[in-house]
Amino acid sequence: MKRLGIYVIYDAEGTVDPYIERVLKEIKSYLAHLIVVCNFPKIKKGTGYLEKYADKIVCRDNRGYDAGAYKDMLMPLFASGVLEGYEELLLANDTFYGPLYPFYEMFCRMEQETCDFWGVTRHPGNTEGMADFSHIQSYFLVFKKRLLHSRDFYDFWNQLKYPEDHLEAICFFELDLNRYLKRKMYIGKSYMDWVDPQFQAERGNNPYGMHALELIRDMKIPVMKRKALSFDNKGFLNALQAFGYIGRNLDYNVSLIENHIRRIHHYAVGEASFDYEELEAFYETHERVFLYGNGIWGKNLDAYFQYKGWKLAGHFVTYPKENENCLKFSETELSAADGIIIAVGTSSVIKEIRHTVLQKCRKEQVLSPKIRD
Secondary structure, three states, X not given: OOEEEEEEEOOOOOEOOHHHHHHHHHHHOOOOEEEEEEOOOOOOEOHHHHHOOXXXXXXXXXOOHHHHHHHHHHHHHHHHOHHHHOOEEEEEEOOEEOOOOOOXXXXXXXXXXXXXXXXXXXXXXOOOOOOOOOEEOOOEEEEOHHHHOOHXXXXXXXXXXXXXXXXHHHHHHHHHHHHHHHHOOOOEEEHHHXXXXXXXXXOOOOHHHHOHHHHHHHOOOOOEEHHHHOOOOOOHHHHHHHHHHHHHHOOOOXXXXXXXXXXXXXXXXXXXXXXXXXXXXHHHOOOEEEEEOOOHXXXXXXXXXXXXXXXXXXXXXXXXXXXXXXXXXXXXXOOOOEEEEXXXXXXXXXXXXXXXXXXXXOHHHEEOOEXXX
């Protein structure tokens, strides 16, 4: 099987992490040629992780996110006729860790499936809105010969608008691609569907976000999405359990995941985040540690404390709700040895809570999430 692969990386610091080398080493064995696209102008660190496996490395501005990178690589290949020499095309990005299991079973199984394109997981769709239909998720997509060599495939990429934000990136690429191909009567399947046809994530819930443990432990899905380990993921505790399972049971070096998460959280790349080393140091240097917040961030930080075996003194809120097991901050006595972690992810709310806390605490007693400016 002659396959072409295009793998896209984005990093705000221009760094290529070692976990990417592990991914490329695996997928290269299923490809005749591999193009790696860095959606940043210059690789500052980690070029060697790419050079071992990539037949071509391209650096570009992050115009259009992954979709823009794929389009810029594919359109010249359409024009030159080069794509006609391949039987399949793989499009993937750097948002997953793996292989947790060899890709061999997945590729062999999906080669035999009667379909025109496939991915690893399928989103069940939301209850309403633009993503209200079941669709194959776009972080790992394989297109088979009938679709790859069709005029329809060319037309989709030719008319694709470059997304200007994250929401448009999802709509213009993942959602519109699934709609378009279904309308053109092409069949899409996911490896998840084949492994367990009875499994169905709840509508509105991302399977890799809410069910990482079940996907990895029970269904042997060979990747873990890094977003699952974000503090704003509703399934964060499940993802922590999956991470623990990987470390105890699978032939994968979990330090690749730990080191990557530690680095991007240190620089606050993307959403609000904590530097894990700073979080641990803060815990160890205070006699009692409280969380200020009881929403998704508060609950997930609580889960992280449990996962680490740390003792939590309690949750602060400004105005406790009835039957909410939280402390009212203004009415709680604190000592100079106590520490407070602000457990929310919105910049304006972080600032508001920090201002309130600093009315009665020293700044050394307060730890806030990092927010990228």
